[in-house]
Amino acid sequence: MATVELRKLVKTFGKTEVLHGIDLAVEDGEFVVFVGPSGCGKSTTLRLLAGLDDVTSGQILIGGEVVNNLAPKERNIAMVFQNYAIYPHMSVRKNIGFGLRTAKMPKADKEKRIDEVAEILGMTELLERRPAQLSGGQRQRVAIGRAMVRDPSVFLFDEPLSNLDAQLRTQMRLEIKKLHQDVGTTIIFVTHDQVEAMTLADRIVIMKDGHIQQVGTPSDVFQNPANMFVAQFIGAPSMNMLEGTVIDAGIQLGAGPIIAHQNQFSTNKITVGIRPGALVPAVHGDKVLMEGTIEIVEPLGAESLAYVDINGTKVIATVSGRAPPKLGEVLELTCPPEEIHFFDTASGLALS
Amino acid sequence: MADTFDYNKKRIAPAKVIRWTLLALGGIAMVMPIVFMLSTSLKWPHEIYNLKIIPDEPTIENYTYVLEDGRFYQWFWNSLVIATITTISAVIFDSLVGYTLCKFRFRGRMIVFVAILSTLMIPTEMLVIPWYLMAKDFGWLNSYWGIMFPGVMTAFGTFLMKQFFESVPDDFLEAARIDGLNEFQIWWSVAMPLVTPALSALAIFIFLGNWTAFIWPLIVTNDPALYTLPVGLTTFSVEQSVEWELIMTGAALATIPTLIVFLVFQRYIIRGVVMTGLKG
Known part of the structure; x- marks a missing residue:
């Protein structure tokens, strides 16, 4: 587990500045949800955190250490992608164990860890199957399993539920919330769905046009919106x-x-x-x-x-x-x- | 008597008839050379200008002759070594360069890509002289390497692989990056298995191209021990006569590895197509 801190984070693509100096402190073990409309910069922020894109200026600290110049693998984070990014040519076991390929631990320990994670996610029976033989929800669990297996200090979720149908999304939402309660790892979750944000988050970060509009608990941003954008974005139907x-x-x-x-x-x-x-x-x-x-x-x-x-x-x-x-x-x-x-x-x- | 409509009688659309006829004609046009090759290989010399498909007196004498001639095995081995090494090399280097051009952003990327593509516009016949001069300067004449070096990496393969890597979602590569794999491991363990159909198609293409290559191996070698099959078979054609029955027998035997390559890689093409349907 670890704290995450963003200090005056700026990101430009060419001449276009997409993040304009983001400041945020995430507590150890906190579940923080970034929410906002398309193009608001929430996924960009997550990618900067993961180390998939370079920071233009500002600092990212994970566990108190500046990680701007560290490669993704050195940040001890795990990420779950929108389209799961599970490999179709590998079994569920190999997919879950993929994150341990570079880990220096005995094979038996790796297998044990995969079994543990599969059990937590209720996937023990499915370990030898290929992703094509799984339902959408099961694939999502495999993706989460692959993130969990390395026991990272921070989980990053990039709109992981948006490919699921409404019923499954509700079910997976509960499972992710339960997972957080069980493992207690810091989670940063990106979504454009304000219901997801409200139901999952300890704190919500509402973004628009590369700026943070408000940070607060779900009830706080609902009851005391900082501006008209937040007031209308949070809550359905809109205010x-x-x-x-x-x-x-x-x-x-x-x-x-x-x-x-x-x-x-x-x-x-x-x-x-x-x-x-x-x-x-x-x-x-x-x-x-x-x-x-x-x-x-x-x-x-x-x-x-x-x-x-x-x-x-x-x-x-x-x-x-x-x-x-x-x-x-x-x-x-x-x-x-x-x-x-x-x-x-x-x-x-x-x-x- | 009132007209009745027979519901059991199926009507065949004229467009369908035309389509089937054209396909049948195309099929016959492609199969006939193979049929004649096999037919000629089973004929006695006096029968070869007779266009009958089934010989009057079929014989396997030509096969016995070719297989008992030690040179055939040497040519076969040379072709096999050259085609196999070139295929492996081209598949690896073409996909490596294609992957780099597709998935990495760097200055001059498009210039490199266009430069590689533009080499496709130069016909082999024009390249033969510079290749020969290179081979001569480097001392590669009359060697396996001399035959192989122009094909160890291909512009066509690079282009093909670049286009196929476009279909590999970046998320897959980024997930592996976060999991700690280096860029070479990501290419090999994640990207390559996802483009198996393209690799199989490329492997078949490169293997066939090298297996049947004639002009360059003929020019770069003059030692009969280094002849490839197509070059070696021409030795059955001498000034006074062309021993078509032996050439066709050699050609028939030469198709066996290409059939095996096709049948082996075809499975991967089908499996690859099945896997590409996977999504969220």
């Missing part, structure tokens, strides 16, 4: 964003309603963010925040999503799954005050 102007009574939304608010803001143009899960039909006694006409209802089972038109502005609200309102119905919506987020429209930053 409703309503532009408004500060007036004496509060904030006058462009769509009409006024959000009562006593705080002083340093800016006049405010964007109000409300998660669809927090925007619900007002029942007797609730203070009505806004009202509008239902355009579409999406049943999700336990609840439904209602797409509501408020004077031309669309918002998503959560309604009952058992007795959802009908299309065209006028719906009065409410939201607890603590679930309303305020952002500076110009800079996108959250306002306290």
Whole structure:
């Protein structure tokens, strides 16, 4: 196990700078998930960590040691790739044992280690099979096994679940989480799927355009997003964003309603963010925040999503799954005050 | 009587008939020389200008003669050594250079690749004189090495292997790099097994090319003990007469190793194709 630290990490490809000075400290044994849209620099960061690409400037420290000039094999890391990178011409045993080829240990010990890893992953029966004879989930386990067998100080996962179907992805997610709980090794995991990030991470690193937008626990980034990008990226469906102007009574939304608010803001143009899960039909006694006409209802089972038109502005609200309102119905919506987020429209930053 | 439609009667599309006919004609065109070679090898000398496929008086006398002539074994051995060493060498060096040009980014990579490719545009006949001068200067005339050196690495093979290595995902190589293998080990243990079909095709191609090579071995050797099979067989053709039945017998025997090479490597081609279907 080891700590990982990135200090002012910069990466350029030709004249294009793709990482603009990343700073991050990962604790020993922590499960950190990098999440962000395509091209945000999360996979590049992982490749720099692995030593597969050279750092342009800045430092990478693993276990307190600067590893910028160390070859991948000298960093004591293991990586699981998106397409598993398991070799089709080798059996599962040979694939798992591949990482031990260069290890100076007796053959019997290598075999024992392979058997141990196979047992942890429930693959003992499959050791003599070829990858072509395995399902997607089993192949993913082989890839994880190959990473585990060397007992590395850091595991790097590069979108390892994106090739799996939804059901298998959920299952593998749980297995990876359990694996982390069992072995306790530091894990850095890259994904573009925010659900994966939320469910797996001790801390999430949200990236955009080569910058870290926010680092925090899943509940922290969900409840206290640092800016509009994080607010909209984390959570599905995305947070409703309503532009408004500060007036004496509060904030006058462009769509009409006024959000009562006593705080002083340093800016006049405010964007109000409300998660669809927090925007619900007002029942007797609730203070009505806004009202509008239902355009579409999406049943999700336990609840439904209602797409509501408020004077031309669309918002998503959560309604009952058992007795959802009908299309065209006028719906009065409410939201607890603590679930309303305020952002500076110009800079996108959250306002306290 | 009303027309009835016979559902059991299958109609064959005219396009299919044309396709089959063309394929059959192509097949016959390719098989006929082999049939005539075997037929001639079983004929007596007075029968060889008779175009009958089945000889009136078939004989294995020609085979007995060729196999009892010690020179045949020498030529066969020379061809086998030269074709085998050249094939192994070309497969290794072509794939090594192809892999380097495909998977490594370095300054001048494209220039090197284009330079190698451009040599494909120079016909062998034009190269024979410089090759001969080189062989003479280095003292390689009348030697195995003299026959082999132009083929130990080929531009075509380099190009073919480079294109095939494009299909090997970089993740495979990077995973091996992280696992601690050096670049040579990655090429040998990871990349090479993944391009077995290409290696097999290249091996067949190079082996056949060297097994049947005639002009260069004829020019670079004048010692009969170093003749390859194609060169040696021409000694059955003398000023006054051409002993076609013996040439065809030698040629028929010469096809045996090529058939073996093809049958052996064909299995790897099929296995390779099966493996390339593997994905996430």
